[in-house]
Amino acid sequence: MFQSFSETSSPEQGPPRLAALRAEMARDGLDGFIIPRADAHQGEYVADRDSRLAWLTGFTGSAGFCVALADMAGVFIDSRYRVQVRAQVADVFTPVDWPETSLGEWICDTLNGPGVVGFDPWLHTVSQIRELEESAGRVTLRRTDNLVDRIWEDQPPPPATSAFEQPVDLTGEPHESKITGLAQTLGAATCAVLTLPDSICWLLNIRGDDVPRTPFVHGFAILHASGEVTFFCDAAKLANLGDHLGPKMRVAPVDAFLPTLASIAGPVRIDPASCPVIVADTLAGHQTDIIEAQDPCALPKACKTEAELEGARAAHLRDGAAMARFLCWLDSQPVASLTEIDVVRQLESERAATNALRDISFDTISGAGPNGAIVHYRVTEKTNRKVAQGLLLVDSGGQYVDGTTDITRTIAIGEAGAEERRAFTLVLKGMIAISRLRWPKGLAGRDMDALARVALWDHGLDYGHGTGHGVGSYLSVHEGPQRLARTGTVPFMPGMILSNEPGFYKEGAFGIRIENLIIVERADALPGQTVPEMFTFETLTYVPIDTRLIDESLLTSAERDWLNTYHGDVLSRIGPLVEGDVALWLAKACTPI
Secondary structure, eight states: OOOOOOOOOOGGGHHHHHHHHHHHHHHTTOSEEEEESOOTTOOSSOOGGGOHHHHHHOOOOSSOEEEEESSOEEEEEOGGGTTHHHHHSOTTSEEEETTTSOHHHHHHHHHTSOEEEEEOTTSSBHHHHHHHHHHOTTEEEEEOOOHHHHHOTTOOOOOOOOOEEOOHHHHSSOHHHHHHHHHTTOTTOSEEEEOOHHHHHHHHTEEOOSBTTBOOOOOEEEEETTSOEEEESOGGGGGGGTTOSOTTEEEEOGGGHHHHHHTOOSOEEEOTTTSBHHHHHHHHHTTOOEEEOOOTTHHHHHSOOHHHHHHHHHHHHHHHHHHHHHHHHHHTSOTTSOBHHHHHHHHHHHHHTTTOEEEESSOOEEEEGGGGGSTTOOOOTTTOOBOOSEEEEEEEOEEETTEEOOEEEEEEESOOOHHHHHHHHHHHHHHHHHHTOEEETTOBGGGTGGGGTHHHHTTTOOOSSOSEEEOOSSSOSSEEEEEESTTOOSBOOTTOEEEEOOEEEETTTEEEEOBEEEEEEEOOOOTTOOSSOEEEEEEOOOOOOOGGGOOGGGOOHHHHHHHHHHHHHHHHHHGGGOOHHHHHHHHHHTOOO
16 A cells, blocks of 8 residues: 555654754754754655655644744644644644734744744745844844754765656657746846655656655756756666757756855845755856746746646546545445545555556545544544544545545444534535636636625535645645635646535534536636636535535535536446446435435
């Protein structure tokens, strides 16, 4: 299996590790030190070597950071992890609600006076430190080496996996063409610094296995306005690529990255949202002009080629058939005969049976009853719960060479109560509202997110996460810059893939989320339309939604029609891919309401 169920959190190790860190802080004359979840590449997943936050605190969520001061250590987490963090960290750490609590203000208030707080300039972006400096008051921020690395005696080595080519029939464009096209967009800059691994892998049409769940190769790159690229990466990782990279590519060791930056003449473009502080420091130290702009790969990567979209459609049909086999199996099991781990194993085996699965796209969330209310719950042998009567939330996905999938279904186990059915239907109404949406060109996620919440708001309910995120093409399951959320400011453009996943969570009782992936596409003009250009969504995910959990009295006729049409499409697209008991189950699950 790709997924393991071992307990990776060690709360009991937190106190001695924090004490050792504080000893290093005192040795360096620091009043505090910041430990982010991030690595130098700012990717969502980090290699074992870079799991400093989890090693120190025990918290294993995919976002957050710790600020260790002499008398207090705050673990900053957003709403997705507020239940999880309490179970994972020792009482020497204090959970802090973020972003509601400003990091700079918290440091100022807790120190209650001037102080010096250290940070590793490789692990923080220009924007992060700029914002912190503006709010830190009398606190001085000092660049330092990583204090956690000093005390982590058995720290794993850096990843050293082999890169492989992503063929052009799946990418839709040769990497030479991408490089030439983007080089022409740099304007006054002589080059652009690329530090995000998904940008580099997309640009070079390569993939790798340096981190789990996401096919990344770690490295840094400089895209030159001349149409050449310098790729700073361990050459041994690239040995299997043959002549794929071509003559316009220069490969250099990673330790040559900063010296090369120091030698560049002319303006250099960086993205302050992802560029490590040390890059900007190096350029500024040699009086190199810096141009701040978005990563040039971000939008082209987000707007998929037709080849990438066709790959995504094929991957989702394959994945939909695996989900149908899984859900049929689940329905055939007696109540309380399974555990959450049993569910994960069966679903992964169904995906593996396609003979096309390269990895899962994230650790499967299999949350029974109250565990479903933990938004990013990861089942372990310690937390494994019986799947008893109530709700089961399963959020999962696969990494296939032609596409990345992400789907959530909430399933009735036995008879569901009226409260659960009402909440499920309100969530479904929000998901349908987004699916049916038609909007003028130029709108962003912040303009649409509320539509997924209206039905919940009408009943005094809500959820703490965004409604959707971008999804890559055999890359990261969470991809920017587009977001279907209050924080989403990038206008949606044709070819972007997003998730549509409203939810509701009652802590200690149950969780509900329903998720499909969707593609932004141009909408056909309507009779009498005066808006010059409008967009809509194409649905990518075809898997039945559990109608046993629907309170039909809460649905409008338009919502009912959408659901019945959707289930008709599921049956016509997935039906030919399954047979026997699964085909019978699918037909029943897609029965119109």
